Amino acid sequence: MYRFLVIIAFCLVPPLKSQETNINFDGKRYVLVRSLATWSDAESDCNSKGGHLASIQSTQEANHFNDIAKNRVIWLGAKRSSSGDWNWADDTLWSFTHWNGGEPSNDGGNENCLATSGGSTAVWNDLDCELPLPYLCELGNNYGDL
Numbered sequence: 001m002y003r004f005l006v007i008i009a010f011c012l013v014p015p016l017k018s019q020e021t022n023i024n025f026d027g028k029r030y031v032l033v034r035s036l037a038t039w040s041d042a043e044s045d046c047n048s049k050g051g052h053l054a055s056i057q058s059t060q061e062a063n064h065f066n067d068i069a070k071n072r073v074i075w076l077g078a079k080r081s082s083s084g085d086w087n088w089a090d091d092t093l094w095s096f097t098h099w100n101g102g103e104p105s106n107d108g109g110n111e112n113c114l115a116t117s118g119g120s121t122a123v124w125n126d127l128d129c130e131l132p133l134p135y136l137c138e139l140g141n142n143y144g145d146l
């Protein structure tokens with residue numbers, strides 16, 4: 001009888017909609033977080049998970065995450081320094097870029113953080129770092145099971 005009641009109880013509780021999706025890609029671990037955060041808060045949350053906002057190194061990688069994010073605008077792990085250079089938060093070399101046409105536009109002189117454009121082609125846009133957006137963390141390849 002007890003088991004029967006437990007099963008009924010589980011059936012009545014609606015499943016919580018997860019705000020995070022774990023992704024394994026190219027031997028590395030990522031988490032897509034759907035709750036919204038500024039770029040700095042997103043990077044802090046990625047740090048607390050043992051990583052950084054994701055760095056993207058190829059068109060294939062950009063397309064893969066764009067498919068998973070379903071064309072949402074999401075934060076990626078690069079920021080423009082005061083000298084105007086772009087740097088990845090995880091210190092990988094800034095070599096591959098995937099800017100949308102006309103980007104980085106630095107509209108209003110205030111777009112210093114890297115996001116996807118939200119379209120179907122996974123290209124990039126620079127946006128105001130204070131915008132609340134979903135984000136992609138990269139946890140490296142030595143992080144334990146979540």
Ligand SMILES: [Ca+2]
Nearest residue numbers: 105106125126
């Ligand atoms: Ca822009």
